[in-house]
Amino acid sequence: MRSPRFRTIALLTALAAASACSEELAPPEPDRPTIDAGRFASAMSDLVVARIEMLPDSAAYRARAAEILKAHEISEEDLWTFADVHGQNDDMMSGAYARIEARLDSLYPTGQAVTELDSLFPSNEAADSAAPAP
Numbered sequence: 001m002r003s004p005r006f007r008t009i010a011l012l013t014a015l016a017a018a019s020a021c022s023e024e025l026a027p028p029e030p031d032r033p034t035i036d037a038g039r040f041a042s043a044m045s046d047l048v049v050a051r052i053e054m055l056p057d058s059a060a061y062r063a064r065a066a067e068i069l070k071a072h073e074i075s076e077e078d079l080w081t082f083a084d085v086h087g088q089n090d091d092m093m094s095g096a097y098a099r100i101e102a103r104l105d106s107l108y109p110t111g112q113a114v115t116e117l118d119s120l121f122p123s124n125e126a127a128d129s130a131a132p133a134p
Helices: 004-021 037-054 058-071 076-086 090-107 124-130
Strands: none
Touching (some): 076 090
């Protein structure tokens, strides 16, 4: 089984390769307002840390994730909107994920972290099916 860190490194490598092979075009202008990159990175790193610390208790994680989002004064939708709007801005996304990875590396030097949004906000059906039966 490949580690989640491997996927993160592979994604960043693919982004770097794609940007090196493409023309130097400016990223598209945002079509709607979003949170700033610093808030995105800070909230994402807090969510990842909570996910690591609370695995495999999905219900506890969902409650903690709601607390984290409230503390950052953002919503899950704000995170998805940021990723959707800025996903093609290699510099912004690479910088945000570099900040997330730096925090995780300081807490978990072995690199056992996941930073994909899908893993941080699983569907209720998937989370409920992963919960152990009483």
